[in-house]
Amino acid sequence: METMVTTDTTDTAAAWLYVADPSLNAAGQRLGRELAAAGVAVLPKPPGELGVVLFAAWDAPTTALLAQLSARATVLAICCAPSPPSRGSAWEALDAGAADCLHWPGGAGDAAQVTARLRRWRAVARLMASDTVRDCLVGDSPAWRALVRSVVEVAAFTQSPVLITGETGTGKEQIAQLIHRLGGARGELILLDCATLSPELSGSEFFGHERGAFTGAAAARDGAFALADGGILFLDEVGELPPSMQAQLLRVIQERQYKRVGSNTWQPTRFRLVCATNRDLEADVASGAFRADLYYRIAGWRCRPPALRERPGDILQLVDHFLRQLAGGEPPRLDPAVREYLLTRGYPGNVRDLRQTVARIWHRHCGPGPVTIGDVPPDERLHGARAWPDAAFAAVVGHAVDLGVSLSHISQAAADAAIQLVLAQEQGNNQRAAARLGITDRALQLRRKAAAREPD
Numbered sequence: 001m002e003t004m005v006t007t008d009t010t011d012t013a014a015a016w017l018y019v020a021d022p023s024l025n026a027a028g029q030r031l032g033r034e035l036a037a038a039g040v041a042v043l044p045k046p047p048g049e050l051g052v053v054l055f056a057a058w059d060a061p062t063t064a065l066l067a068q069l070s071a072r073a074t075v076l077a078i079c080c081a082p083s084p085p086s087r088g089s090a091w092e093a094l095d096a097g098a099a100d101c102l103h104w105p106g107g108a109g110d111a112a113q114v115t116a117r118l119r120r121w122r123a124v125a126r127l128m129a130s131d132t133v134r135d136c137l138v139g140d141s142p143a144w145r146a147l148v149r150s151v152v153e154v155a156a157f158t159q160s161p162v163l164i165t166g167e168t169g170t171g172k173e174q175i176a177q178l179i180h181r182l183g184g185a186r187g188e189l190i191l192l193d194c195a196t197l198s199p200e201l202s203g204s205e206f207f208g209h210e211r212g213a214f215t216g217a218a219a220a221r222d223g224a225f226a227l228a229d230g231g232i233l234f235l236d237e238v239g240e241l242p243p244s245m246q247a248q249l250l251r252v253i254q255e256r257q258y259k260r261v262g263s264n265t266w267q268p269t270r271f272r273l274v275c276a277t278n279r280d281l282e283a284d285v286a287s288g289a290f291r292a293d294l295y296y297r298i299a300g301w302r303c304r305p306p307a308l309r310e311r312p313g314d315i316l317q318l319v320d321h322f323l324r325q326l327a328g329g330e331p332p333r334l335d336p337a338v339r340e341y342l343l344t345r346g347y348p349g350n351v352r353d354l355r356q357t358v359a360r361i362w363h364r365h366c367g368p369g370p371v372t373i374g375d376v377p378p379d380e381r382l383h384g385a386r387a388w389p390d391a392a393f394a395a396v397v398g399h400a401v402d403l404g405v406s407l408s409h410i411s412q413a414a415a416d417a418a419i420q421l422v423l424a425q426e427q428g429n430n431q432r433a434a435a436r437l438g439i440t441d442r443a444l445q446l447r448r449k450a451a452a453r454e455p456d
């Protein structure tokens with residue numbers, strides 16, 4: 001395998017160019033010249049945050065090479081084999097970490113395709129490294145970085161509606177705020193919580209009303225459609241929207257105009273729609289509880305902030321962030337016991353739960369020096385790290401033993417219970433459930449199939 005050196009200008013994007021096969025040297029040199037002419041500083045080899053790899057065949061060594069290079073950079077894979085990659089091999093390249101794959105038979109292709117991608121990826125990387133993004137969506141775990149990347153891309157480079165799904169406290173509103181900040185809207189972000197709308201007043205909340213439109217309408221008032229004009233309408237808990245409002249919302253989105261309650265005049269409005277829910281909206285569409293046509297309108301782009309238990313590596317960074325906010329400056333250190341407590345405690349309310357836990361600890365903390373275990377409030381200690389298996393587990397197993405249940409049956413039942421629980425928590429997603437259970441996708445699929453075949 002060979003590397004090649006081309007022009008190193010100092011303009012705009014910088015990217016390394018790696019030629020994985022000597023037969024492609026000429027193609028690599030041509031691409032290097034064209035990129036340089038387009039203002040890309042072409043570096044001879046990694047490191048560097050952006051890279052391009054030219055390779056001659058889709059095979060296992062190529063996949064291994066892509067995995068190695070993509071671990072430290074955003075990589076564009078260009079396959080120069082005569083025939084196009086099979087669907088499987090293109091996905092394999094993405095699985096290996098490549099950001100995109102192009103097919104240039106014999107190394108011939110349009111350098112503008114490469115430049116456009118490098119510029120976009122560099123802009124996304126810069127935004128991701130900015131204080132605006134890092135202070136809003138704190139975390140560096142791979143799962144969280146992937147989420148932030150997709151949010152930044154859709155917010156800054158499109159006007160697409162966005163549907164954010166995820167558990168309570170995972171940062172859905174925080175994401176909506178960031179979309180507003182990055183989207184360049186001249187208008188405001190208007191939040192409506194669909195779970196708290198009263199059926200009688202929801203029309204007025206959305207459309208506004210004229211004076212005297214109904215009993216109690218003492219003065220004319222703007223609704224969310226007027227207030228969000230030029231900005232973002234953020235519908236929290238959108239899955240709770242009553243069916244009649246779903247139909248009316250769909251009409252306004254399609255026609256971009258509305259009438260105030262009690263008025264006959266159409267008012268124009270243009271807003272970007274961002275919706276959030278912790279319900280399984282696709283299941284609601286399947287059951288008829290949520291309109292399919294509205295769903296496809298609001299779900300132009302979907303993202304799902306992971307639960308905190310799926311990114312435990314971010315806990316200490318979040319703790320530091322919240323302590324910094326509370327201290328109004330450099331946060332105090334944490335004693336190892338406090339750190340361990342925070343890392344092992346469960347957070348059913350996700351980041352909100354963690355923030356409140358940190359605040360409670362902070363309120364008890366005093367004086368200089370580190371946060372110590374005595375700062376953890378007494379009621380919090382109930383959540384403290386417990387050894388496992390604990391007494392409750394031993395009692396359940398003891399009961400099974402008393403009933404004469406065999407060891408293999410006890411093990412099987414415990415494993416089945418864990419699988420059912422995790423699958424329910426992950427809404428049936430096999431891949432996520434397998435990752436949490438520490439087994440392969442395939443192993444989980446086989447266990448599910450076997451369980452489905454078993455008689456009751």
Ligand SMILES: Nc1ncnc2c1ncn2[C@@H]1O[C@H](COP(=O)(O)OP(=O)(O)OP(=O)(O)O)[C@@H](O)[C@H]1O
Nearest residue numbers: 136137138167168169170171172173174351352355
């Ligand atoms: N990644 C994050 N970085 C910093 N703060 C965060 C992050 N995620 C969430 N928070 C904080 O956690 C709290 C809850 O976040 P948010 O309100 O966005 O969650 P949510 O998913 O909208 O919750 P709900 O579904 O209950 O409305 C907020 O105080 C928010 O500032």
